[in-house]
Amino acid sequence: MSHDTVTAPEEKGRGFSPASLLRSPLALPLIGLIVVSCLMGLASDNFFSLNNILNVLRQVSVVGVLAVGMTFVILTGGIDLSVGAVMALVGTLSAGMMVNIGLPAPLALVAGIALGLALGVVNGALVAWGRMPAIIVTLATMGMARGLGLIYSGGYPISGLPSWISWFGIGRIGVIPVPVIMMALIYAVAWVVLQRTAFGRHVYAIGGNETAARLSGVKTRRVQLAVYAISGLTASLAAVILTGRLMSGQPNAGVGFELDAIAAVVLGGTAIAGGRGLILGTLIGAVLLGILNNGLNLMGINPYLQDVIKGFIILLAIYIGRDWR
Amino acid sequence: MLELNGIKKRFGRIEVLHGVDLRVHAGEVHALLGENGAGKSTLMKILTGILQPSEGTIRIDGAERHFADYDEAIAAGVGIVFQEFSLIPYLDAVENMFLGRELRGRFGLLDRRAMRARAREIMRQLAVDVPLDVPVARLSVAEQQFVEIAKALSLNARILVLDEPTATLTPSEVEHLFAVMRELRRQDVAIIFISHHLEEIFEICDRITVLRDGQFVGSCAVSEVDNDRVVEMMVGRRIESSFPPKPGVDPAAPVVLEAEEVQLRRGGPVSRFELRSGEILGFAGLVGSGRTETVLALLGAYPAARCKVRMDGVEKRFSGPDEGLAHGIGLLPESRKDEGLITSFSILQNVSLNNYGKYRRNHWFIDLRKELDCTTAAMAAVRVKAQGPHARVDTLSGGNQQKVVIARWLNHDMRVLIFDEPTRGIDVGAKAEIYALMRAFTARGHSIITVSSELPEVIGLSDRVCVFRQGGIVATVEGADINSETIMTHATTGRVEHVA
Numbered sequence: 124m125s126h127d128t129v130t131a132p133e134e135k136g137r138g139f140s141p142a143s144l145l146r147s148p149l150a151l152p153l154i155g156l157i158v159v160s161c162l163m164g165l166a167s168d169n170f171f172s173l174n175n176i177l178n179v180l181r182q183v184s185v186v187g188v189l190a191v192g193m194t195f196v197i198l199t200g201g202i203d204l205s206v207g208a209v210m211a212l213v214g215t216l217s218a219g220m221m222v223n224i225g226l227p228a229p230l231a232l233v234a235g236i237a238l239g240l241a242l243g244v245v246n247g248a249l250v251a252w253g254r255m256p257a258i259i260v261t262l263a264t265m266g267m268a269r270g271l272g273l274i275y276s277g278g279y280p281i282s283g284l285p286s287w288i289s290w291f292g293i294g295r296i297g298v299i300p301v302p303v304i305m306m307a308l309i310y311a312v313a314w315v316v317l318q319r320t321a322f323g324r325h326v327y328a329i330g331g332n333e334t335a336a337r338l339s340g341v342k343t344r345r346v347q348l349a350v351y352a353i354s355g356l357t358a359s360l361a362a363v364i365l366t367g368r369l370m371s372g373q374p375n376a377g378v379g380f381e382l383d384a385i386a387a388v389v390l391g392g393t394a395i396a397g398g399r400g401l402i403l404g405t406l407i408g409a410v411l412l413g414i415l416n417n418g419l420n421l422m423g424i425n426p427y428l429q430d431v432i433k434g435f436i437i438l439l440a441i442y443i444g445r446d447w448r
Numbered sequence: 449m450l451e452l453n454g455i456k457k458r459f460g461r462i463e464v465l466h467g468v469d470l471r472v473h474a475g476e477v478h479a480l481l482g483e484n485g486a487g488k489s490t491l492m493k494i495l496t497g498i499l500q501p502s503e504g505t506i507r508i509d510g511a512e513r514h515f516a517d518y519d520e521a522i523a524a525g526v527g528i529v530f531q532e533f534s535l536i537p538y539l540d541a542v543e544n545m546f547l548g549r550e551l552r553g554r555f556g557l558l559d560r561r562a563m564r565a566r567a568r569e570i571m572r573q574l575a576v577d578v579p580l581d582v583p584v585a586r587l588s589v590a591e592q593q594f595v596e597i598a599k600a601l602s603l604n605a606r607i608l609v610l611d612e613p614t615a616t617l618t619p620s621e622v623e624h625l626f627a628v629m630r631e632l633r634r635q636d637v638a639i640i641f642i643s644h645h646l647e648e649i650f651e652i653c654d655r656i657t658v659l660r661d662g663q664f665v666g667s668c669a670v671s672e673v674d675n676d677r678v679v680e681m682m683v684g685r686r687i688e689s690s691f692p693p694k695p696g697v698d699p700a701a702p703v704v705l706e707a708e709e710v711q712l713r714r715g716g717p718v719s720r721f722e723l724r725s726g727e728i729l730g731f732a733g734l735v736g737s738g739r740t741e742t743v744l745a746l747l748g749a750y751p752a753a754r755c756k757v758r759m760d761g762v763e764k765r766f767s768g769p770d771e772g773l774a775h776g777i778g779l780l781p782e783s784r785k786d787e788g789l790i791t792s793f794s795i796l797q798n799v800s801l802n803n804y805g806k807y808r809r810n811h812w813f814i815d816l817r818k819e820l821d822c823t824t825a826a827m828a829a830v831r832v833k834a835q836g837p838h839a840r841v842d843t844l845s846g847g848n849q850q851k852v853v854i855a856r857w858l859n860h861d862m863r864v865l866i867f868d869e870p871t872r873g874i875d876v877g878a879k880a881e882i883y884a885l886m887r888a889f890t891a892r893g894h895s896i897i898t899v900s901s902e903l904p905e906v907i908g909l910s911d912r913v914c915v916f917r918q919g920g921i922v923a924t925v926e927g928a929d930i931n932s933e934t935i936m937t938h939a940t941t942g943r944v945e946h947v948a
Contacts (some may be wrong), residue, residue, distance in 0.1 A: 319813045319814055320812055320813055321804030321808075324800075325801075327797075328797075328801055331792045331793060332787075332791065334786060334787050335781070335786070335787050335788055335790055336790065336801065337769060337770075338787050338788070339773075339779075339788075339801055339856065340770045340772065340773030340778070342770045398790070399792055
């Protein structure tokens, strides 16, 4: 794990020692994860059961996948608020293509994924070539995507999907839920792209110093376009999982998920200004959020109070990690 | 009225001012002259309390004063108009003048009427008519300057520092500013005027004080000197031996890059120059004379009104540095930290930033071993002193940081490199090494354009020198004409032809 630290590569090749692990940017998120897990384990006997852990991971998978694209975007210094709405739109339209138009289900899924990618390209083009702030662009496309999904569906869920679609949401390979496997694969690909390709280095470079990257000949606009496209792609992959879990296209799904995804990225130690951070940190952040949700539920805490507690913990985590380098 | 005596300033162990005197009388416009880096700005920062002197005294009206900060200097009647204005663009002139010390009326609400009346009174005193209720961003540069001056006067400034106020003004605006300065002189305000345009000194100033390399060179009445004498006082006679010998460029050497027309602003001067194989072409001129903008325009990184470029005789139009890179032109930007390096990256990541094509595996992936080998070789070639290729660049000294940027470009097969301020903030030893690297590059038949504000550097390094003034090239000199007097004369008085 020590060789994936793009921001602290001097640790390369020293192997695992407690000291190098502490200096790693993953240290704080990991400590947070362990502390919260132990607290939950103390509070609830069921917490450390294999079933519950797999359940937590399954619940995490949707936000976890959204957070992958969000990590790319935030690493360049941008933000993508549209992911939750894009996910809902893709799910709704895919379901509509299967049920209302009668398109073969695999084709409908692929078309949905292509749509999410295209929406990401639109976001990216507006940010990179339109020279508009990402937060405004994606706020606007968030509203548009949500509205289009509601118009198409009339506000009602679209059900009657082929039963095998549920495999993406609740199926298992062996004991492991399919969405967890999908999430793991997506994280693995993202890790390779960020750490082992020129594109990945350029993502970090733009977040670190966009002017320097551009003046040295990096095609910064293309890279920016690509990160929003990736975010659109992961939003539609999350839509596949969600559709499988709900067995319907839900135009109202995923409200506020963009904020959970951002929280996962930031809890994972990625700098909100870009340039520093690791995809594995995001995974830890997403799991941390999922454990909080799960544990607070197991303890039977009032759901309204849960939001307050989660907000407080996010603030605390970011306060502790604020000067991290 | 104002006396600075034996001012010395040290930053750490480095002394930048070695005992400077400055005496300014009431009702006098006093020019403070010197090359870039002579210590003018540091001296003015000491006068205005932004910096504290290491030694020496400040007296106003005979009484010794110590300013702990800018506010104390203001209270003592010292005002300064910086080169970069400190106005808030969206506020109007009145709001800017009273920023942070707004007049208040009943209930603690703003007393806009009283502020307006006071502002109008000051503008009348300056004999200027500046619109008071539009955002200052919509005022001309000259009008913004008047607002700055009015702000200083509203604080009862009796000593006013104008730091290169004419650098960005048109000739008619300069006349207007001079009228205001004459009016203030009549009202017994002492004005310290910093400008690089010598003809302005002779037009408006009464006395001059010249600094060179932090040394006090002399002070005298303007009537006692002429243009040549002032230039001589400013540049002095220095011997620089850290430059590699100039091998001399064959006049028949092929032209690699030819700028047929570069016009930065519509209506501004049009420059043309050519760069031959194996030469170092220097771009000299004062700060703000258009040197950096011109090299950026070549690469499409500055929106010039016109930019026609030929490479090897073929017309090219670069839309950005990425296309320059593809054609073998690389840029080392003016500011290493802001434009050159990704400071959160390691040396290795900075060197390979724009050159992953060199170590690809299976088309998509970075060959980490090859990347490491290439970087190690590139670091050795420019002799970067660091713990290793994985050290973060923000832990390096300025000279080593600059070598990392150089290594990034030498890692390619570039034909033309543009060095903008190649040795700014670098110690003497590293400078000599960088000069040697530059000569080694041209010795292979490649070419360099170097932009530098340090005159000795341009002179010691360049085969030919283009001198810039007010946005365009006013002269190109070579051979024995590459000397400080000639270049400084062109840079301060050269004729600029404005073209529609």
